[in-house]
Amino acid sequence: MHNFSFSRPARRPAWFAVRGQIGRREYWMLALVGLVVPLLLWWSLSASGLVTKVFMPGPADVWNRAVLWFREDDLLGDIGISVYRVVAAWGLSALIAIPLGLAIGTYRPVQALLEPLTDFIRYMPAVAFIPLVMLWIGITEGSKIAIIWIGTFFQMVLMVAEDVRRVPMAQIETAQTMGARRSEIVSLVLLPAAKPAILDTLRVTMGWAWTYLVVAELVAANSGLGYAILRAQRFLQTDKIFAGIIIIGLIGLLLDQLFRALHRKAFPWLYLR
Amino acid sequence: MALSAVRAPKIQLRQVRKVFDAHEQGMVALQNVDLDVSANEFVTLVGASGCGKSTLLRIIGGLEYATRGDVLIDGHGVLGPGSDRAMVFQHYSLYPWLRVMENIKFSRRLQANRGELTSSEVEAASGRADALLNVMGLSNAADKYPNQLSGGMQQRVAIARALLPRPQVLLMDEPFGALDAQTREVMHDLILHVFKLERATIVFVTHDVEEAIYLGQRVVLMAPRPGRIDTIYRVPLPAQRHQDMKHAPEFLALKREILQRIRETSGMKTDLELLEKLSHSVSISSLRTQG
Numbered sequence: 194m195h196n197f198s199f200s201r202p203a204r205r206p207a208w209f210a211v212r213g214q215i216g217r218r219e220y221w222m223l224a225l226v227g228l229v230v231p232l233l234l235w236w237s238l239s240a241s242g243l244v245t246k247v248f249m250p251g252p253a254d255v256w257n258r259a260v261l262w263f264r265e266d267d268l269l270g271d272i273g274i275s276v277y278r279v280v281a282a283w284g285l286s287a288l289i290a291i292p293l294g295l296a297i298g299t300y301r302p303v304q305a306l307l308e309p310l311t312d313f314i315r316y317m318p319a320v321a322f323i324p325l326v327m328l329w330i331g332i333t334e335g336s337k338i339a340i341i342w343i344g345t346f347f348q349m350v351l352m353v354a355e356d357v358r359r360v361p362m363a364q365i366e367t368a369q370t371m372g373a374r375r376s377e378i379v380s381l382v383l384l385p386a387a388k389p390a391i392l393d394t395l396r397v398t399m400g401w402a403w404t405y406l407v408v409a410e411l412v413a414a415n416s417g418l419g420y421a422i423l424r425a426q427r428f429l430q431t432d433k434i435f436a437g438i439i440i441i442g443l444i445g446l447l448l449d450q451l452f453r454a455l456h457r458k459a460f461p462w463l464y465l466r
Numbered sequence: 467m468a469l470s471a472v473r474a475p476k477i478q479l480r481q482v483r484k485v486f487d488a489h490e491q492g493m494v495a496l497q498n499v500d501l502d503v504s505a506n507e508f509v510t511l512v513g514a515s516g517c518g519k520s521t522l523l524r525i526i527g528g529l530e531y532a533t534r535g536d537v538l539i540d541g542h543g544v545l546g547p548g549s550d551r552a553m554v555f556q557h558y559s560l561y562p563w564l565r566v567m568e569n570i571k572f573s574r575r576l577q578a579n580r581g582e583l584t585s586s587e588v589e590a591a592s593g594r595a596d597a598l599l600n601v602m603g604l605s606n607a608a609d610k611y612p613n614q615l616s617g618g619m620q621q622r623v624a625i626a627r628a629l630l631p632r633p634q635v636l637l638m639d640e641p642f643g644a645l646d647a648q649t650r651e652v653m654h655d656l657i658l659h660v661f662k663l664e665r666a667t668i669v670f671v672t673h674d675v676e677e678a679i680y681l682g683q684r685v686v687l688m689a690p691r692p693g694r695i696d697t698i699y700r701v702p703l704p705a706q707r708h709q710d711m712k713h714a715p716e717f718l719a720l721k722r723e724i725l726q727r728i729r730e731t732s733g734m735k736t737d738l739e740l741l742e743k744l745s746h747s748v749s750i751s752s753l754r755t756q757g
Contacts, residue, residue: 202603364559369547
C-alpha cells in the first residue's frame with residue numbers, strides 16, 4: 194500500500210522490504226526463533242509417541258546420550274581427533290591452494306595448464322578414492338586427512354583463482370601505470386585485494402571439509418565423531434547418531450562465527466559506511 | 467638535438483593502427499591515427515561509442531599495443547606502461563584496503579619497496595602528498611577508507627594519486643563519467659586548476675561534448691568503424707575557463723557542430739531519423755502482436 198501522507202512522520206520501513214534492514218535485536222530474535230521452533234517441533238513429535246524412539250529419539254534422549262558419551266566414552270577425545278583431521282586436511286589444502294589459485298588467477302598460461310585439469314578432478318567423488326588412498330597411504334592418520342583433502346583442495350583452488358580474477362582490472366592497470374613490476378602487482382595489489390574473498394572461500398571450504406569427515410572416518414578409524422556415528426549405526430543407537438550430527442553442526446557454527454569475526458577484524462574497511 | 471627535443475611534441479602518434487584479433491576477421495579498432503599533443507596541452511577525445519577513443523588512450527598509456535605505427539613520448543617509443551604517464555580510470559581503481567593517504571602515496575611505496583628512495587625523498591614526497599591532499603580538498607579525509615567517500619571524493623583521490631609522482635602526461639579515461647552533474651562541474655574546475663599548477667600534458671577521454679569543450683584546448687573527434695580521427699577542433703575560448711562560458715555563443719556553436727558531426731559519423735544524420743527508424747520497428751512489432 195502506498196502512503197503519500199506528508200503530515201505524518203516517516204514510517205519505519207516495512208519488514209519485508211526487498212534487501213531491507215532490520216535491527217540487531219530483531220535479527221537475533223528471529224535467529225533464535227529459527228533455532229527454537231524446529232527444536233520444539235522435534236520435541237513435540239518425539240513426545241507425542243507417534244514415532245518410535247529408534248526412528249526418532251527426543252531431545253532429552255539425545256542430550257542424555259551426549260552426557261554419557263562425554264562421561265564414559267571420551268567425547269572430547271572424539272571431538273579433538275575429528276577437529277584435528279578436518280583442520281589438518283583443510284590447512285594443507287589452503288597451504289597449496291592459495292599460492293596455486295593466485296597463480297591460476299594471475300597468469301593465463303597457468304590457468305590453461307591447471308584449471309581444466311582441476312575442473313576434471315573436482316568432479317571425481319572423494320569417496321571413490323578411499324580404496325586407492327588405503328592402498329597408497331595405508332590406514333594411518335594420513336589416509337583420513339587425505340580423503341578430506343581430496344574433497345576440499347580442488348574446489349578451493351578454483352575458488353581462490355576466481356577470487357583473484359575478480360580483482361578489478363583498473364586496480365591492476367593503475368599499479369602498472371605507476372610503474373609496478375609484475376611481482377609487485379601480485380604482492381601489493383592482487384593478494385591484498387583478493388584477501389577478503391579468499392578468507393570467505395576458506396570459511397566455506399572449511400564447512401565442506403567437515404562434510405567429508407564421516408566418509409574419511411570410514412577408513413579403519415577407531416576414534417572421531419564420524420567413527421562414533423558409524424558405530425552407533427551398527428548398534429542402532431539413534432540417539433548417539435543424533436548427538437554426533439548435532440555436535441558437528443555446533444562445531445561448524447562456532448568455526449563459522451570465528452571466521453566471520455576474523456573477517457571483520459582483518460578487513461575493517463569492508464564494514465565501514 | 468636538444469633544440470629539436472624542446473620543439474618536438476610531447477606525444478606523437480604516427481599512423482597508429484590497432485586490430486583486435488579475437489575474432490577470425492579481426493576488428494579494426496583504430497586506423498591511420500596521426501596526432502601530436504604538445505607539452506602542457508589539454509586535449510580531449512570525443513566520439514560515438516566504438517570509435518576507439520579509450521583504446522587510443524590505453525595505447526598512449528602502454529596498456530595496449532598498437533598493431534602498427536609509432537607511439538612516441540618525447541620522441542621515444544612507448545614500450546609499456548610507465549610512471550611518466552599516469553592514468554585515471556572511471557572507477558574501481560582505488561585500493562579499498564588502503565586509507566586515502568596510503569592510496570595517494572602508493573607510487574612512493576612502490577619505489578620504497580625497491581629501495582629507490584632516500585629518506586629525504588620520502589619526506590619531500592609526504593610534503594607533496596599533503597599539498598595534493600589540500601589542493602584536492604581532501605585534508606579531512608586522509609585517514610578514511612575509499613568506500614567511506616562519495617564518488618566525487620574517490621575520483622579526487624585517484625587524481626591525487628596519479629599526480630604524486632609528477633607524471634608528465636596525465637591520461638584520463640572518462641574519469642567523471644559516473645558522477646552527478648553538480649559534482650562533475652566542480653571536478654572540471656578542479657582539474658583545470660590542477661592542470662595550471664602541475665603543467666602536465668593531459669589527454670582526456672569523454673562522451674560528454676560539453677565537458678570536452680570546457681576542458682580542452684583542442685577537441686579531437688573520433689569516428690567509428692573503423693576507429694579514426696575525424697576532425698580536430700580548436701576551442702575558441704580563453705585559457706582561463708569559467709562556468710559561464712558554457713552559455714557563450716561560440717561555445718554553443720562548437721557544441722552544436724561537434725554533436726552534429728558525431729551523429730553523422732555514427733550513421734544517423736539526425737535524431738529524427740533515429741526516432742523514425744525506432745517507430746518503424748515498433749509499428750512492425752505491434753502489427754505482429756495484433757496479427
